[in-house]
Amino acid sequence: MPLSEPAAREHIHTREVVCRGYRRTDGLWDIEGHLTDVKSYGFNTEQRGRLEPGDPVHEMWIRLTVDNQLTVHAVEVVTEKSPYHACGDITPDFQKLVGLNVTKGWTRAVKERLGGVHGCTHLVELLGPVATTAFQTVFPLLSREAEERAKAEGTRPVSKGRPPLLDMCHMFRGDGEHARRHWPEHYTGDRKDAAAAD
Template sequence: MPLPPPADREPIHTRRVVCEGFRRADGLWDIEGHLTDTKSYPFQVADRGTLEPGDPVHEMWLRLTVDDRLTVKEIVAVTDNSPYRTCGSITPNFQKLVGLPIGPGWTRAVKELLGGTKGCTHLVELLGPLATTAFQTIYPVLARAQEEKAKAEGRKPSGGERPVLLNMCHIFASDGDVVRKHWPDYYTGDEPAGAAAE
């Protein structure tokens, strides 16, 4: 269901974030993000003069190359447009993420390494959706491959391993119906694990 109709209003600012995930031929994964900020009116920018409506105030790119464990192997950060000419000079600092796994503690580590004056606010913000995109790209492909391998070997598809999604969101709470139905070995609720979820 979409948002309810708004009050009368006029557009002022638009931020667009597009994230895409790719499987590489060498077995790694590329996760790319593109961020743009535009205004609906002309205005002056410190080092660029007048920007017309729709001209990008910010236009930035990130590419994370990760392995199956979501460990960052390479990173490329690019600032194509920004209010100040020197904004892009901070992009080499993003190399600090190489070797960092995307998972618990990712956001905290990113802020420690690149927060405040150590990074670019907009590129750091882009790392959040990129991390989610990495997970959404890689997890389903690997889970499907593990399930097919287990079936071919006559084993339980879960393989007895703790589900990666467990407790990552309210829907995957260990005491909830989804876990009770799909991963009864990890169910911690009050209903019997074998009971059919409604």
């Protein structure tokens, strides 16, 4: 169901974030994010001169190259358009992300390294949807392939430790129905209730 009918209004600003995930032939994954900000009106800027309606105020790109465990192997960041010429000067600092893991603690680790004056607000914000795109790209495909291999071999997929999605949201809570059915060895709910549900 979409949002309700809005009040009469005037369109002022659009921020678009597009993220894409790619499997590389070398076994790694590229996760890319692209952010643009545009206004519906023209205005003058101090360093770029006149921006017409639809001209990007911001246009920025991020590529994280990660492995199957979502450890960052390489980072590429480009500030193509920004209000000030020096905005892109901070992009080399994003190399501080190499070696981090895009799982629990990612947001905190990013803010510790690139928060405030040590980064760019827009690029740091873009790392949030880039991280969730990494999850959506890597884990479902690897899981599906493991299931297909197990089915072909007549076995069950082997669990490799704690599921990355466990306790990441209310759907995957440790004491919830999904955990009980799909990750019984990690289920933290009442075992008596679980037995009764079966």
